[in-house]
Amino acid sequence: MNFETQHITIANVLSQARNFIPYHDVRILLQSVLKVNHAYLIAHPEQSLIPTQIQTFQLLVTRRVSGEPIAYILGEREFYSLKFKVNPSVLIPRPETELLVDLALEKISSDIPCKVLDLGTGSGAIAITIAKLRLLANVTAVDSSVDAIAVAKKNAKYLNVSNVHVIKSDWFEGLAGERFDLVISNPPYVIFDDPRLSQGDLRFEPQLALAAGLDGMDCIRLIISSAASHLNVGGWLLIEHGYNQAKMSRQLLKKAGFSNIFSRSDLAGIMRVSCGRYGNFLQ
Ligand SMILES: C[S@@+](CC[C@H](N)C(=O)[O-])C[C@H]1O[C@@H](n2cnc3c(N)ncnc32)[C@H](O)[C@@H]1O
Structure with a gap:
């Protein structure tokens, strides 16, 4: 799976990746790559991604497409409002x-x-x-x-x-x-x-x-x-x-x-x- 890499924005990434995995997963993975929260994605749809961010995001989406659980991809899961490392x-x-x-x-x-x-x-x-x-x-x-x-x-x-x-x-x-x-x-x-x-x-x-x-x-x-x-x-x-x-x-x-x-x-x-x-x- 390859995204366009020329001037790709948050909005482009969100709309392209949802053709492969559910929107919720797209958003969580993009937030983790950009180290931002959901509100930030909504407020900055026009922000461009740099090539390394695009590559990292593509890799994570590919792992999710193969069925790997989001918690293992991110390496953590919340339980009782605490963040636990998982593998x-x-x-x-x-x-x-x-x-x-x-x-x-x-x-x-x-x-x-x-x-x-x-x-x-x-x-x-x-x-x-x-x-x-x-x-x-x-x-x-x-x-x-x-x-x-x-x-x-x-x-x-x-x-x-x-x-x-x-x-x-x-x-x-x-x-x-x-x-x-x-x-x-x-x-x-x-x-x-x-x-x-x-x-x-x-x-x-x-x-x-x-x-x-x-x-x-x-x-x-x-x-x-x-x-x-x-x-x-x-x-x-x-x-x-x-x-x-x-x-x-x-x-x-x-x-x-x-x-x-x-x-x-x-x-x-x-x-x-x-x-x-x-x-x-x-x-
Ligand atoms: C269903 S998981 C629960 C993990 C964790 N307590 C939780 O709720 O997320 C069951 C756990 O039992 C452990 N387990 C399986 N057989 C065991 C044994 N004979 N003695 C001790 N732990 C065992 C597994 O390694 C696994 O971590």
Whole structure:
């Protein structure tokens, strides 16, 4: 794909590139090349681009045409109003996962120190957001992927968060004898042969972050059955799952000795998170 390079303006670029990718994507990519905001593009349609800007923009549009997610092209994604660095070794944080953080913040007091564990932290979006908004929480974030750990550590540093510790662990394996007040996880929960894994953005994301066995429940089962040994009595387990996994998750929570069990839907009305409190508590 080649644009005219003679005296090309913001208006020309916007109208030419939208023949290849949606306008929203064109605008975001152009803003990142010119390092300006949307209002600037609207206010300066006649501004010319220099050849290096045109070349860089063409390259980004070509990547988007090939299907690469915008978040990987830009190297960042906003989550809970914080900017997280991302690369293809981590899942792109999803807006629906903000529900998990909302529920965690409801359970964690701002005034009392507590220990929080984020299992499968990826970019660190959940752990770092909680750490940033609950300064007395001591947050441990684990992932089995060394590349993901590097990204989460970079995000903790870049977002200036010191109460989060990122470690490599296969779920609870590296946490023998440790107990927490709240365990949170957005684990992989897609069925291994789900056709969506080879479509859209998911094609570019790590399989390790997405697929979880024949029914998509492998990681959820393991986390729920092991969580009791790592929770203080009265502590909460909050877990994200697929649209049809809420009932199974609640049954697993009950079997594992949790009470006060409930599920919550996301903004799209999909049952997205299930929670339980470790021990025998009245509703
Ligand atoms: C769905 S992604 C969630 C990433 C991030 N928490 C978020 O919500 O954006 C699941 C994460 O679990 C990690 N994971 C997969 N298997 C794991 C295991 N056995 N132990 C620890 N983490 C694992 C993946 O590397 C991935 O980062």
